[in-house]
Amino acid sequence: MAETRALARSDMTLLDMRGISKSYPGVQALQDADFSVRRGEIHGLVGKNGAGKSTLMGVLMGIRAADSGTIAIEGETLHHASPQIMIDAGISYVPQHINLLNTLTVAENILVGNLPKNRFGLVDWQAVNDDSQARLSRLGLKLDVRQPVEGLSVAERTMLAIAKALFNDARLIILDEPTAALSRVDIDLLFGFVRAQQEQGVAFIYISHHLEEVFEICDRVTVMRDGQIVGTRAISEINVADLIHMMVGGGVKEYGRESAAGHEVVFEVQDLSRRGAYEHVSFVLRRGEVIGISGLQGSGADELAQGLFGLERMGVGEVTIAGEVYRPGSPKSAFEAGVAYLPQDRHRYGLVQLRSVRENVTYSVLDRLVGRLGVLMRQDEQAITEEYIDKLGIVTPGPEQRTLLLSGGNQQKVVFAKLAATQPAVLILHEPSQGVDVQAKVDIFNIINDLSRQGVAIMIISSEVRELIGLCDRILVMYEGRITNEFSRAADDMLPEDILLAIEGGPGDADA
Amino acid sequence: MKRAEPNRLVSLMVDNLIWLFVLGAFIAFSLLSDRFLSPYNLGNILLRSAAFGMLVLSQAYTFITGNFDLSVESSLGLTAMFAALMLVTSEAGGLGWQLNPLLVILLMLVLGGLIGLFNGVLITKVGVNNLLVTIAMLFVLRGATYGISPGTSISFFPKEFTWLGGGTLARVVTDNGNFVLSVAGIFVILAFLVGHIHTRYTQFGRNMYAVGADADAARAAGINVDRVVIIVYIIAGVCAAFAGLLQAGRLNAATPTMGANLIFAVHGAAIIGGMSIYGGRGNIIGAFGGVLLWSILDTGLNIMGVSPFWIDVSRGLLLLFAVLLDALRVRYQHSAQMRLALAETTVGLHDREQSSG
Numbered sequence: 001m002a003e004t005r006a007l008a009r010s011d012m013t014l015l016d017m018r019g020i021s022k023s024y025p026g027v028q029a030l031q032d033a034d035f036s037v038r039r040g041e042i043h044g045l046v047g048k049n050g051a052g053k054s055t056l057m058g059v060l061m062g063i064r065a066a067d068s069g070t071i072a073i074e075g076e077t078l079h080h081a082s083p084q085i086m087i088d089a090g091i092s093y094v095p096q097h098i099n100l101l102n103t104l105t106v107a108e109n110i111l112v113g114n115l116p117k118n119r120f121g122l123v124d125w126q127a128v129n130d131d132s133q134a135r136l137s138r139l140g141l142k143l144d145v146r147q148p149v150e151g152l153s154v155a156e157r158t159m160l161a162i163a164k165a166l167f168n169d170a171r172l173i174i175l176d177e178p179t180a181a182l183s184r185v186d187i188d189l190l191f192g193f194v195r196a197q198q199e200q201g202v203a204f205i206y207i208s209h210h211l212e213e214v215f216e217i218c219d220r221v222t223v224m225r226d227g228q229i230v231g232t233r234a235i236s237e238i239n240v241a242d243l244i245h246m247m248v249g250g251g252v253k254e255y256g257r258e259s260a261a262g263h264e265v266v267f268e269v270q271d272l273s274r275r276g277a278y279e280h281v282s283f284v285l286r287r288g289e290v291i292g293i294s295g296l297q298g299s300g301a302d303e304l305a306q307g308l309f310g311l312e313r314m315g316v317g318e319v320t321i322a323g324e325v326y327r328p329g330s331p332k333s334a335f336e337a338g339v340a341y342l343p344q345d346r347h348r349y350g351l352v353q354l355r356s357v358r359e360n361v362t363y364s365v366l367d368r369l370v371g372r373l374g375v376l377m378r379q380d381e382q383a384i385t386e387e388y389i390d391k392l393g394i395v396t397p398g399p400e401q402r403t404l405l406l407s408g409g410n411q412q413k414v415v416f417a418k419l420a421a422t423q424p425a426v427l428i429l430h431e432p433s434q435g436v437d438v439q440a441k442v443d444i445f446n447i448i449n450d451l452s453r454q455g456v457a458i459m460i461i462s463s464e465v466r467e468l469i470g471l472c473d474r475i476l477v478m479y480e481g482r483i484t485n486e487f488s489r490a491a492d493d494m495l496p497e498d499i500l501l502a503i504e505g506g507p508g509d510a511d512a
Numbered sequence: 513m514k515r516a517e518p519n520r521l522v523s524l525m526v527d528n529l530i531w532l533f534v535l536g537a538f539i540a541f542s543l544l545s546d547r548f549l550s551p552y553n554l555g556n557i558l559l560r561s562a563a564f565g566m567l568v569l570s571q572a573y574t575f576i577t578g579n580f581d582l583s584v585e586s587s588l589g590l591t592a593m594f595a596a597l598m599l600v601t602s603e604a605g606g607l608g609w610q611l612n613p614l615l616v617i618l619l620m621l622v623l624g625g626l627i628g629l630f631n632g633v634l635i636t637k638v639g640v641n642n643l644l645v646t647i648a649m650l651f652v653l654r655g656a657t658y659g660i661s662p663g664t665s666i667s668f669f670p671k672e673f674t675w676l677g678g679g680t681l682a683r684v685v686t687d688n689g690n691f692v693l694s695v696a697g698i699f700v701i702l703a704f705l706v707g708h709i710h711t712r713y714t715q716f717g718r719n720m721y722a723v724g725a726d727a728d729a730a731r732a733a734g735i736n737v738d739r740v741v742i743i744v745y746i747i748a749g750v751c752a753a754f755a756g757l758l759q760a761g762r763l764n765a766a767t768p769t770m771g772a773n774l775i776f777a778v779h780g781a782a783i784i785g786g787m788s789i790y791g792g793r794g795n796i797i798g799a800f801g802g803v804l805l806w807s808i809l810d811t812g813l814n815i816m817g818v819s820p821f822w823i824d825v826s827r828g829l830l831l832l833f834a835v836l837l838d839a840l841r842v843r844y845q846h847s848a849q850m851r852l853a854l855a856e857t858t859v860g861l862h863d864r865e866q867s868s869g
Contacts, residue, residue, distance in 0.1 A: 099732060101725035103792035112722050112733045115715055122713035 013075070014039040014203050015060075015091075015172055020069035022055055029055040030066070031227045037172060040201045042194065044214040044235070047224035047247055053207055056224065057174055061093055062086040073172075092165035096177040098157045100149045107132035107145035110164060139163050140196055155186035159193045166197065173197075174205045179213055184296070191217050211240055223247055247438065257449045259489060261289035261473050266457040267321055267426045269308075274315025277303035278481045281317070285426065285457040290448065292460045292468035294503055295478035302344070304478070305430050305461045309341040310334040321425060335364065338425035342415055342432055350415040351403045358385040358399040361417045388417035392447055409440020416447050427451060429460045433467055445471060465503070469494045477502040529837065530785050530801035537805055541812035548815055551684065551691035558697035561807035562677065563588065563759035563771075565700040565800070567778040568785070569707055570751035572799035573744050575782055576711060578724040578791025579635070581745060582646040584752035585778070586653035587627050588771035591620040591756030593657045596666040596766035599673055605662040613673035620753045627653065628749025632742035650775075658768045667765035677761020696758050700803075703754070708796040720744060724791025780827060781806040784834040805830075 015037040022030040030052050037043045047053050058064035060071065062081040071078050073089045101109050107129045108115070116127035132145045141163055143156060152160065158178050165173050175194070179187050194204060194217065206218055214221055215235060223230040223246040230246045267285035272278065278300035285291060295301040307314040310328030319326045321337055328334035331341065343350050351360050362369060362381045369384075371377040385399040394413045396406055403414050412432065419427060432448070433441045448471060452458055462468055468475050475494060477485040485502040487494045525532065541548040558565070570584045595616050600606030611619075627649065634645045679695035711717035722730040723740050731737050760766045779789070785802025787794035809830065813823045 099726060099729040101722050101729050101792065103725045104721055108718065108721075112730070113715075113719070113735055115718055117715070122709070123715065123718060 012039045013037075014073065016070075016072040016075075017056075017060065018070050018072075020056065020059055020066045020071075022059060022064060022066050029227050030059070033069070033224075033227075033229045035222060035229060035232075037203050037205060038220075039171075040198055040203055041219040042198055042204045042206055042217055044218035044221035045205055045207045045224065046209075046211065046214060046221060046243065047230075051224040051247075052227040053224055055227070057093070057176075057205070057207070060086065060091060060174070087168065090169055090171035091174070092168065092170035092172070093174045094158065094161045094165065094176065094178065096180055098154075098161045100157060100161065102150040103148060105146055105148055106136075106143050106152070106160060109149055109160065110135060110145070110167065135167060136163060139166060139193075141193065153186060154181045155190045158182075158190055162193070162197065166202065170202070172203045172205065174207065176207045177209065178206075179208065179210060187213070211243060214243075215240065244438075256470055257290075257445070257452075259289075259473050260449075260453045260455075262287035262455070267326075267459075268319065270318040270320075272304075272307075272315055272317030272319060274303065274307055274313060277307065277312075277315070278478070281478075281483055283476060283483065285459060287457055288452050288455050289474070290452050290458045290460065290472045292462060292472035292475040293478060294461070294463060294465060294468060294475060294499065296463075296503060296505075298480075299478040299503075300481040301461050301478045302430070305341070305428050305459075308334075308459075309339060309428055311341075335422060335424075340419040340422050340424035340427050342419060342427070342429045344430040344434065350418075351411060353404040354402060356400045356402055357389065357394065357396050357406075357414055358382065360403050360414050361385045361388055361399075361421055364418055365421045384421060385417075388421065391450075392417055392420075393443055407437075407440070409436040409443065412436050412440065412444060413447070416444065420447075420451060424456060427456050427458045429458065429462075431462050431464075432460060433462070433464060441467070465496055465499050469496060469499070475499060479503070479505045527786070528798075530798050530805065533784070534801050534805050534808065537808045537812065541808065541815070545812065545815050548812055550689050551686050552689040553811060553815065555690075555692040555694065555697070557804075557807050557811050558700060559692070559694040559762065560811070561803060562694075562696035562700045562762065563755040564774065564778065564781070564806070565803040566703065566751045566755035566758060567771075567774060568781050568799055568803050569700075569703055569796070570748035570755070571778055571782045572707065572785075572787055572794070572796050573711075573720070573747050573751070575787040575789055575794065576720045576724050576791060577741055577744050578727070578789070579642050579741060579744065580646065580779065580789055581628070581631060581748045581752075582643070582775050583627070583631065583649035583653055584748060584755070585771040585774040586650050586657065587624055587749060587752035588756040588759060588774070589657040589768065590627075590653045591624055591753040592760040592766040592770050593661050593666070593768060594623065595620050595673070595757060595760060596669065597660060599669050600666055604668050605664060605666040613670050616673065617676070617757055620757060621750050624749040624751070624753025624756075625746045626749070627752075628746040629742065631749070632745030635745070636738035636741050654772065661766075661768040663768075665765045665767040669760070669764055673757075674761040674764050677758040678764060679761075696762060699754075699758070701800075703751075704796055704800040704803075711796050716740070716743070721792055724793075726792070777806070777827065780831040780834075783838075784830060788838075 013036050015035075017033065017035040020030050020033040020035070021028075033052070033056055035056060045053055045056075055064060059066045059069075059081070062083045062085055065081065071081065073091075078085060078089060101112060104112075110132040111128055115123045116131055118124040118127075129145050136143055136145065141159055143152070143160065149157060149160070158175075162173055162175075178190060182190065198204065206214065208214055218235050220232055220234050221238065221243065222232040223243065225247060233243075264287045265284045266287050269284075270282050272281045281300075281304060283291070293301050293304065303312060306312045308319070308328075310330045310333060314327065321339070326337050326339075328337060328339065334341070352363070358381060362384055365384070366376065369377050369380050382399065388394070389396060389399065392413045394406075394417065395410050403411055406414065429448070432444055436444065445467070448458060448460075460468060460471065465475075472489070472494075474486060474488040476483050477487070477499060479502070484505075485499075487499055487502075547553060567584050567588065571580060574580050596605075597607045598609050598611045598616050598619070599613065601610060602608035631642075631645055631649060634640050635642045675695060676699065677696050680692050681695055681698060682693040684691040684693075711720060719730070719735045719740050722733065722735055723737050727737050755771070759770055781802035782794075782799050783789070783802070784805060785794065785800065786798035787802075806827070809826060810823065813826060818826075
């Protein structure tokens with residue numbers, strides 16, 4: 001044990017990739033990239049979408065063949081690369097969406113393909129359970145091995161996937177956005193486990209958009225941009241601003257916008273409560289105003305968004321739009337009342353991925369496009385689509401491209417186009433910048449800004465406090481179902497530290 | 513880490529619901545009709561549904577891997593008809609070959625296996641959708657059955673052939689009638705037992721579950737997914753051939769319509785028995801429970817003189833009920849997970865859970 005500890009702390013290079021280049025027709029995906037990972041370190045890999053992270057990792061996993069360059073593991077150069085060679089070399093990948101056998105038990109997942117047998121050649125279930133339990137205990141992972149994987153939390157599944165990699169003698173594990181679906185408690189659990197394995201000399205490559213987490217767990221961080229390695233830094237020698245600067249290239253200012261808030265109240269929520277979700281929620285939203293609502297998972301912010309759009313029961317209380325009573329029974333009635341909603345999970349709710357940009361943009365306004373004899377006016381449809389492709393800067397070969405083939409940021413713009421086409425009075429945005437790269441974020445903020453100037457009242461439910469500060473006229477903080485704090489640009493009190501403290505349930509003035 | 517565990521007893525009951533149903537149906541019919549519990553009837557329950565049982569077994573195999581095979585009902589018809597043609601004299605409508613019954617049985621099992629192989633290869637290697645392949649084969653094989661048949665039913669088989677489907681192992685004489693221990697009944701029980709051991713206690717069987725749970729993950733674990741699926745289709749084909757032989761043997765006749773329109777009842781029984789067409793769930797013993805329940809319901813309602821139409825209605829309702837229960841089970845598990853997630857994220861809830869538990 002003492003020996004492995006010593007090795008873990010050494011600076012010995014585990015992985016050394018040198019001069020890796022890879023081009024696709026018309027695109028230089030990787031250019032002369034050098035990337036190295038030390039034994040027992042957690043190495044962050046960050047960069048905008050399309051910066052080359054996936055290509056580099058694909059080369060490392062043997063899925064993509066590099067045009068040139070070398071890969072050496074513990075000083076030994078690998079002359080060929082294939083997925084099997086890389087796995088044999090101890091490199092393992094844990095994807096964001098964990099691939100496990102969900103209906104089967106933890107034990108069977110660990111030993112799948114190689115179950116212990118008794119002397120009759122039949123599966124010895126006692127041994128399966130004991131063996132897998134013992135293996136997990138050695139890694140310090142407490143799971144009931146008889147439980148089906150579908151009963152595990154996402155964090156537990158991630159840890160199980162890491163454990164499985166370790167059982168296959170992995171020395172370097174690539175974690176791809178492991179915390180995307182995790183609560184803070186789960187993140188701590190996962191990080192604790194990852195650090196424990198690091199102590200044993202296992203190295204990790206940590207790919208994430210969440211820079212705070214990179215600072216929390218990584219020893220070093222490498223930044224990629226436009227297919228090149230911008231640089232590698234020890235985490236102690238860099239701060240968030242510098243890291244973002246390396247990712248984006250040119251200087252990036254925090255987004256700032258002029259308020260377009262009018263006086264006329266468009267949307268008013270009075271004393272709205274739904275059991276188990278939120279209590280006594282009251283606020284007003286004026287024409288052209290942008291407000292942010294932020295809270296932890298379970299604070300009621302998510303539920304409020306869904307309730308106000310008719311995805312869930314709205315509960316008891318009064319809500320009015322332009323003075324008229326608003327009680328959506330379904331998303332359709334919410335739409336008809338002038339409320340549009342950008343869902344958090346655009347892949348599931350926001351887009352029909354297999355259909356074209358045109359169909360996605362226009363399907364919520366088709367009733368306006370029906371001509372004589374009930375036939376759709378294709379030209380109008382085309383015109384609307386092209387107008388929004390142009391206005392929102394959607395990068396697509398054309399209106400007929402399937403949205404599936406667009407980048408995350410462009411998909412999100414298509415959802416915005418769909419919503420804007422309905423000409424809503426109130427727009428509810430649920431985590432609008434999730435899973436899109438830095439440049440697309442700026443585009444999306446510009447769209448939000450434009451819409452507010454057109455008079456749309458906008459409500460953003462988001463956990464990205466810094467983005468909310470740049471975008472919103474006011475920020476409401478929810479905690480345990482209630483609005484506990486209000487910060488506003490007018491009062492000049494939108495300080496990130498204060499807002500984050502309020503979100504965590506710190507001392508707040510509930511009457512604000 | 514503390515875990516808000518779903519009640520173990522509830523889980524156990526939910527997982528074995530089929531046996532509660534079987535028991536319930538058995539008790540209910542025993543109370544409703546004095547003839548239901550008669551030795552003759554009890555002996556008959558399994559005999560009558562032997563062929564049906566083999567089809568359910570075939571689908572239990574395909575279901576575990578997340579597949580299905582609609583064509584097995586036609587395989588039943590084709591193997592029964594083909595066997596009949598090879599067995600009987602030309603006067604009785606056969607080909608006049610009068611082959612050795614054992615040879616005929618073997619040939620039909622091989623035929624069933626070949627049909628399965630064909631289905632499996634098309635689905636895995638060529639990549640055709642399993643619904644389309646097996647629907648196509650459903651028509652092809654049924655049409656072929658009509659094509660080779662003399663247009664009427666064929667009967668008068670040799671005793672060696674009918675023993676499997678219609679033979680008797682033992683007969684217990686009571687005042688109330690005779691209890692007959694049929695070869696077919698015992699055969700089906702043995703087949704399910706072998707199936708259970710195969711799927712639960714062999715590497716191949718567990719690979720089947722892995723393929724059904726997540727084919728990509730199974731592939732990543734080094735399992736040859738295509739091979740597993742092809743073999744499963746072969747097994748399903750052999751089961752269907754057994755079903756044909758059992759049916760022809762019991763009736764001592766083969767008609768071109770044998771097995772027609774049976775497939776959805778077969779799927780119904782398997783699903784009530786806890787199998788899922790999405791794969792990776794359920795077990796062979798549960799599927800056997802499905803066969804028993806289907807058969808008890810059939811016999812019971814028959815004895816009570818309920819019209820066949822209403823028997824169909826009751827089957828349909830039973831299936832709906834089973835699917836409903838499954839949906840509730842999924843929702844129950846989901847809400848248990850949600851509660852867990854809440855307990856982990858909301859500080860207050862978590863503390864309360866710990867202090868109370």
